[in-house]
Amino acid sequence: MFTGIIEATQKIVDVQEKDQSISIYVTKPAIFDDVRIGDSIATNGVCLTVEDFSSYLVFTLGFETLKVMGWNKSNLLGRTVNLERSLRFGDRIHGHLVSGHADGTTALIKREVAGDCLILDFKVPQGFGQYFWKKGSITINGVSLTLNEVNANSFSVCLIPETLKKTNLDMLKTGDLVSFECDYFMKGFLNARKYEGSDIVL
Numbered sequence: 001m002f003t004g005i006i007e008a009t010q011k012i013v014d015v016q017e018k019d020q021s022i023s024i025y026v027t028k029p030a031i032f033d034d035v036r037i038g039d040s041i042a043t044n045g046v047c048l049t050v051e052d053f054s055s056y057l058v059f060t061l062g063f064e065t066l067k068v069m070g071w072n073k074s075n076l077l078g079r080t081v082n083l084e085r086s087l088r089f090g091d092r093i094h095g096h097l098v099s100g101h102a103d104g105t106t107a108l109i110k111r112e113v114a115g116d117c118l119i120l121d122f123k124v125p126q127g128f129g130q131y132f133w134k135k136g137s138i139t140i141n142g143v144s145l146t147l148n149e150v151n152a153n154s155f156s157v158c159l160i161p162e163t164l165k166k167t168n169l170d171m172l173k174t175g176d177l178v179s180f181e182c183d184y185f186m187k188g189f190l191n192a193r194k195y196e197g198s199d200i201v202l
Contacts, residue, residue: 001086002084002086006084011027014077035085036050044142096137100142134149
């Protein structure tokens with residue numbers, strides 16, 4: 001589990017294609033001095049397992065991750081990604097609980113500067129509209145954000161200066177795809193309600 005509070009941004013410096021998987025090499029942040037093989041790190045909102053950390057953080061992207069995210073060698077190499085180590089229970093949760101199991105990608109459709117903040121509008125992903133509600137939580141590229149406005153086809157978030165400084169969201173251009181993860185608890189609540197009165201035991 002994660003909190004959606006980004007600890008560092010780093011570049012993917014190498015990508016190696018394998019049989020239905022891809023290995024990526026990410027510059028290791030200096031503050032990640034406690035990383036061990038097998039640890040989970042959210043990389044642009046996707047929970048990945050550390051396979052090596054001697055010089056770079058090395059992760060394998062499996063078939064399902066590549067399919068859901070639409071990632072490939074050409075759109076990964078050189079990309080700056082948001083990084084967050086997994087949550088240690090007992091720590092403060094400054095964002096919201098994030099599983100790192102991204103639901104998919106969605107496109108940025110509008111950027112608007114509002115003083116020292118930035119408002120971003122994204123397309124509501126098909127089939128996920130029930131999980132979006134005003135003042136609810138959303139994770140974009142691993143960043144915990146609050147939904148400011150929700151319409152039939154779009155939703156907006158407001159990025160404060162600290163978020164712009166600490167994440168890769170300020171780099172986004174109209175049309176760019178981002179990862180998204182809907183609120184973990186809302187998904188559980190709505191999915192549980194679907195089975196009310198049925199013979200399925202949750």
